[in-house]
Amino acid sequence: MEYYAKSKKRKLSEEEKEIIKIKLQCFLLNYSDLLSEKEKRIVNNGIEKLNIEAEGEKQKRLKEHQDDIVKCAEMFFLQYGAYFTEKEKNLVIEACRIHDLGKANLLFQMVVQPKLKMIFKDDKNESQIPHGFLSAISISEEEFLKWSELFEKEDFSPFITAVYYHHDREDNYESGEIRKYCKKYYQPYLEEYCGREQTKIYCRNKNRLLFRNVSNKSKFEVAPEIWNEYLVVKGLLNKFDYAVSAEYAEAECVSDLQDKKLKKNIEQVFSGKELRPAQKYMKDHKNDNVVVIAPTGSGKTEAALLWLDGEKGFYTLPLKVSSNAIYDRIKKKYFYEDVALLHSDSMSKYMSEETEDIQERYIRSRMLAQPLTVCTVDQLFKFVYRALGTEVFAATLKYSKIVLDEIQSYSPQVIATIIYGLKMIQDLGGKFAVITATFPPVLSHFMSLYGLSDGKEYQFVDFSKSSINDEESLRHWIKIRKTEIDIDEILEQGEEKKVLVICNTVRRAQEIYYELYKRNAEVHTLHSRFVRKDRAILEEKIKEFSESPEDTGIWVTTQIVEASLDIDFDILHTEMCSVDSLLQRLGRCNRKGRYIPEKANIIVYDNRNGVGSRAVYEEEIYNRSIKCLKKYENMLFTEEMKTAYINEVYDIDAIKGTKYYMEIEKYLKLFKEIRPTEYKKIAVDKEFRNIESITVIPDSIYDSNQGFLEDGIEVLKTAYIGPEVKNIIRTKITDLTLGMPIYSARLYAVDRGCIGQSGTKRILHIHRIPSQYEFDVENFSGRGLILEKKEDEAIFV
Structure with missing residues (x-):
C-alpha cells in the first residue's frame, strides 16, 4: 500500500465557504472604522481566497517527506556547515533520514488515510504507539555504526534519544507491549515500506536512552559532551522537521554571512x-x-x-x-x-x-x-x-x-x-x-x-574609565533626600524644563500624577496598568516629548522607562531603588550630555517605597545601595564613579548572605541537577516570569467595546478562518487588555470565567475586572487601572 506522512488537507464545501464569507463580510462592514487600510486588505484577501477554487492538494508520501527533510538538512549545512563537525552533520542527517520510519505502522496510516478504516474495521479503535518510539527501535547499534566511520558507540545513546523523543510524548510503554504492537501493526508494514524482509525491532534500545519521559526523580547523570551532542541532533532535527512540515524548503532565511x-x-x-x-x-x-x-x-x-x-x-x-x-x-x-x-x-x-x-x-x-x-x-x-x-x-x-x-x-x-x-x-x-x-x-x-x-x-574590557575626561560623560549631580517626593519643586521645574519622576510602584506613580494633575500641571503618566493600546500611545507620546526642544512639562513613570525607552529629560526625581535600577534611571536624564550640571539634576528620595517582603526591591540590596551612594552626593557623578559604586554594592564578600546572592546560587545549582522532562515546555515560560498572572479587561473598556469583542470572538471560533485574519482580531482584542497577577486578582471581583469560552475550549484567556479605568485619548491624561486595595505592587512595574 501507499504510505503517507500526514493527513490530506480537508477541502471546504461551498456551504462552509459561504458561512465563512458572510461572517468576514459582516465583521468588515460593522467594524471598518476600527481597522486600518492594511487590516481591511487582509480581511478582503481572506474572503477572496475562499472564492478561488483551490486545486486538490496532493497528499505527501512518507518517502517524499523524509527526502525533503534530508534535503533541508543538506542545504542548511551548505550555509552553516563550518559551525559543525563532520560527525555532527552526519548524525543530524541520519536522524532526519530515519526519524519518521515509525509512521509506516498500520494505525498511523489509518489516521492519515481514513479509507483504510473500512478495510481494517477491527483495528480502528486501537491506540497508537508514538511513531518516534517506533523509529528509534527500528535500527540496531551495529547498523548505526556502519553508517559512518566517524560514529562511535558513545554516539548511539544521544542519537537514539533524539529520534525517540523528536515529539514530546510520555513514555509509559513496556518492551513487551511494544513488541506485541510491532508484530501486528508495524513490522509487516515496515518490511513492505523498506522493500526488504526480516526487518527487526530492537526494544533493547530503550535501555540506551539518556532519559525516560516518565515520573522519575532519579539523579541526572549524563556527561556534558553527550548531552550537548543530543541537543544538536534533536534541536536540528526538530528545526528541519518544522520547516518542511510548514512547507519551507530551507530552515533558514537569506543569510548575511557573505554580503554582511x-x-x-x-x-x-x-x-x-x-x-x-x-x-x-x-x-x-x-x-x-x-x-x-x-x-x-x-x-x-x-x-x-x-x-x-x-x-x-x-x-x-x-x-x-x-x-x-x-x-x-x-x-x-x-x-x-x-x-x-x-x-x-x-x-x-x-x-x-x-x-x-x-x-x-x-x-x-x-x-x-x-x-x-x-x-x-x-x-x-x-x-x-x-x-x-x-x-x-x-x-x-x-x-x-x-x-x-x-x-x-x-x-x-x-x-x-x-x-x-x-x-x-x-x-x-x-x-x-x-x-x-x-x-x-x-x-x-x-x-x-x-x-x-x-x-x-571571554575577554573583559571597561570603557567607563576611559571616558572620565569626556565632557559628554559628566552628566549627573545627585542630591539625596529622606523625604517624600516634593510636589511643589516638581511643579516649579516643570514650567521651564522637562521633568521626569520615577516611582517604585504604580500606586505611588498614580498618586503623584493625580496630585500634579489637580494643580493644573502639564503632566502625564506611564506605567504598566494601562491597556496595551493606551500604553503604546503613551510610549510614543513620551518619546515625542523628549525629542521636542520646545516642550516642557512633567512625566510620572515607573521602572518601565529604565532600560526600555530612549528618552532624555532635564531633571530626574526618583525614589531610591537598587543600584542597578538607579543607574538605569540616571540614563534617562541628560542622556546625551547636553550640559554639565553645576547643581543637582538628580533628586533621590530615600522613602523606602516598594522595599521589603512581597515588594519590588530586596531590603538588603536597597540598604547597601543607599549607604554606598552617599559618598557621591553633591558632586559630579562620573562614569568611573558609577562603576565603583555598583562594584561596592555588589561586593562578593559583603552580599554573600543576601537573598539576591542566594537566589542566584540556588538556581545555578538547580540547573546543574535538573532532570530532563522534570519541566514541561509550557511550565518554563512561567518559571521565567516567576509569577502566575492572568489577562484582564476593565469593565468600562469591555462595555464600550462589547459588540466588537463578541463578534470578534465569534469569528475566532470559526474553523478555517485564515491565520492572518485571526491574528488581526486577536491583536485588536488583546490591545484592550493588560496583565494582572493572580494574587492581586483574588483581592478584586475579577470574573474567573474567560471571555470567549466555547464549551470546554478557551478561545481567549481574558477576565473582566470591575475596577475604575481612566484614559483620555484626546489629551493623553488619566491614571489607568485604579486599584484601591493594597495589592502586590511588584508585578505592576
Missing part, C-alpha cells in the same frame, strides 16, 4: 566618523566572547551589531518595548530588512508595519529563521531547564552569536539562567557578547564558578 549588509550599512552611516572605543574594540574582537562595559551614549548598540559581523545573531533585551526600539533602529536607521522581532507581543508590532507578509514574517521569526532576531531572553534560554521541545534553541545558538544588553537588569533567577546558558552555548561553540553600562562583580564571580573566566572563555 548590516555591517556595511552601519559603516556607511559612520562614514567619515571615527568609531568610538567600544565600537572599535568589538569590531576588532568579532571572534571572541566579550563582556564590555560601555556607558550610555557610547554607541554600544552599534558596537554589538559590528561584533555580529554578518553571522547569525540574536540581540536580547530585558523588555518588549526596548526590543521594539532596537528592532526599529536596525530597520530604519541602518536599512536592514532581514531582522525579526520575537517576544509575546511581536505580532502586534508586525501588524503596525507597512509590509503585507505579516504571517510569513511572524512564522519565520518563531522558527528562528532570520539572520538577525531581536528578542527577550525568555525566548531563547528555555533549554537550560532541559524541557522537551527546547533543544532547538540550544542547537540554533551553536551556530549563532548572542548579544545580551544590560544583563544586570534581570532578576537573580534570570541571571542564573543566563549564566548557566552562556556556559552551555560556549561549550556548544556559539559566541556571546555582554554589553552593559554596569557589570557587578557578583556576575563575574558566578560566571567564573561555572566555567566562564575572564581572559580564558
Whole structure:
C-alpha cells in the first residue's frame, strides 16, 4: 500500500465557504472604522481566497517527506556547515533520514488515510504507539555504526534519544507491549515500506536512552559532551522537521554571512566618523566572547551589531518595548530588512508595519529563521531547564552569536539562567557578547564558578574609565533626600524644563500624577496598568516629548522607562531603588550630555517605597545601595564613579548572605541537577516570569467595546478562518487588555470565567475586572487601572 506522512488537507464545501464569507463580510462592514487600510486588505484577501477554487492538494508520501527533510538538512549545512563537525552533520542527517520510519505502522496510516478504516474495521479503535518510539527501535547499534566511520558507540545513546523523543510524548510503554504492537501493526508494514524482509525491532534500545519521559526523580547523570551532542541532533532535527512540515524548503532565511549588509550599512552611516572605543574594540574582537562595559551614549548598540559581523545573531533585551526600539533602529536607521522581532507581543508590532507578509514574517521569526532576531531572553534560554521541545534553541545558538544588553537588569533567577546558558552555548561553540553600562562583580564571580573566566572563555574590557575626561560623560549631580517626593519643586521645574519622576510602584506613580494633575500641571503618566493600546500611545507620546526642544512639562513613570525607552529629560526625581535600577534611571536624564550640571539634576528620595517582603526591591540590596551612594552626593557623578559604586554594592564578600546572592546560587545549582522532562515546555515560560498572572479587561473598556469583542470572538471560533485574519482580531482584542497577577486578582471581583469560552475550549484567556479605568485619548491624561486595595505592587512595574 501507499504510505503517507500526514493527513490530506480537508477541502471546504461551498456551504462552509459561504458561512465563512458572510461572517468576514459582516465583521468588515460593522467594524471598518476600527481597522486600518492594511487590516481591511487582509480581511478582503481572506474572503477572496475562499472564492478561488483551490486545486486538490496532493497528499505527501512518507518517502517524499523524509527526502525533503534530508534535503533541508543538506542545504542548511551548505550555509552553516563550518559551525559543525563532520560527525555532527552526519548524525543530524541520519536522524532526519530515519526519524519518521515509525509512521509506516498500520494505525498511523489509518489516521492519515481514513479509507483504510473500512478495510481494517477491527483495528480502528486501537491506540497508537508514538511513531518516534517506533523509529528509534527500528535500527540496531551495529547498523548505526556502519553508517559512518566517524560514529562511535558513545554516539548511539544521544542519537537514539533524539529520534525517540523528536515529539514530546510520555513514555509509559513496556518492551513487551511494544513488541506485541510491532508484530501486528508495524513490522509487516515496515518490511513492505523498506522493500526488504526480516526487518527487526530492537526494544533493547530503550535501555540506551539518556532519559525516560516518565515520573522519575532519579539523579541526572549524563556527561556534558553527550548531552550537548543530543541537543544538536534533536534541536536540528526538530528545526528541519518544522520547516518542511510548514512547507519551507530551507530552515533558514537569506543569510548575511557573505554580503554582511548590516555591517556595511552601519559603516556607511559612520562614514567619515571615527568609531568610538567600544565600537572599535568589538569590531576588532568579532571572534571572541566579550563582556564590555560601555556607558550610555557610547554607541554600544552599534558596537554589538559590528561584533555580529554578518553571522547569525540574536540581540536580547530585558523588555518588549526596548526590543521594539532596537528592532526599529536596525530597520530604519541602518536599512536592514532581514531582522525579526520575537517576544509575546511581536505580532502586534508586525501588524503596525507597512509590509503585507505579516504571517510569513511572524512564522519565520518563531522558527528562528532570520539572520538577525531581536528578542527577550525568555525566548531563547528555555533549554537550560532541559524541557522537551527546547533543544532547538540550544542547537540554533551553536551556530549563532548572542548579544545580551544590560544583563544586570534581570532578576537573580534570570541571571542564573543566563549564566548557566552562556556556559552551555560556549561549550556548544556559539559566541556571546555582554554589553552593559554596569557589570557587578557578583556576575563575574558566578560566571567564573561555572566555567566562564575572564581572559580564558571571554575577554573583559571597561570603557567607563576611559571616558572620565569626556565632557559628554559628566552628566549627573545627585542630591539625596529622606523625604517624600516634593510636589511643589516638581511643579516649579516643570514650567521651564522637562521633568521626569520615577516611582517604585504604580500606586505611588498614580498618586503623584493625580496630585500634579489637580494643580493644573502639564503632566502625564506611564506605567504598566494601562491597556496595551493606551500604553503604546503613551510610549510614543513620551518619546515625542523628549525629542521636542520646545516642550516642557512633567512625566510620572515607573521602572518601565529604565532600560526600555530612549528618552532624555532635564531633571530626574526618583525614589531610591537598587543600584542597578538607579543607574538605569540616571540614563534617562541628560542622556546625551547636553550640559554639565553645576547643581543637582538628580533628586533621590530615600522613602523606602516598594522595599521589603512581597515588594519590588530586596531590603538588603536597597540598604547597601543607599549607604554606598552617599559618598557621591553633591558632586559630579562620573562614569568611573558609577562603576565603583555598583562594584561596592555588589561586593562578593559583603552580599554573600543576601537573598539576591542566594537566589542566584540556588538556581545555578538547580540547573546543574535538573532532570530532563522534570519541566514541561509550557511550565518554563512561567518559571521565567516567576509569577502566575492572568489577562484582564476593565469593565468600562469591555462595555464600550462589547459588540466588537463578541463578534470578534465569534469569528475566532470559526474553523478555517485564515491565520492572518485571526491574528488581526486577536491583536485588536488583546490591545484592550493588560496583565494582572493572580494574587492581586483574588483581592478584586475579577470574573474567573474567560471571555470567549466555547464549551470546554478557551478561545481567549481574558477576565473582566470591575475596577475604575481612566484614559483620555484626546489629551493623553488619566491614571489607568485604579486599584484601591493594597495589592502586590511588584508585578505592576
